[in-house]
Amino acid sequence: RVLSAGNGVEAVEQFATHSVEFALVVIDVDMPRMNGAELSRILARLRPDLRLLGISGMSCDPTNASQLEAAKKLTHSFLFKPFTAEVLLKAVHSLLHPSIVP
Helix, strand or coil, X not given: CCCCCCCHHHHHHHHHHHHHHCCEEEEECCCCCCCHHHHHHHHHXXXXXXXXXXXXXXXXXXXXXXXXXXXXXXXXXXEECCCCHHHHHHHHHXXXXXXXXX
């Protein structure tokens, strides 16, 4: 089952309501109302065992470097956009099944 959220605040609300159902959360670094690093910190505090996959289309220029680096450190895996569905599926698989090599 997949749930989606339009912004970071909505994601926290959904997580609070359904926290035991989540195995993985895909977090975009650049979101309205709460950035990906902030969301990652909150979710990690609420459920330390939760797997977090960060994604971003941001460049590494100085204006957003700190937000991007924070999100990369707080997530278990990170993908830069654009990426293919195959790359996304492999990242999800490796986070959900770390002992199984695809």
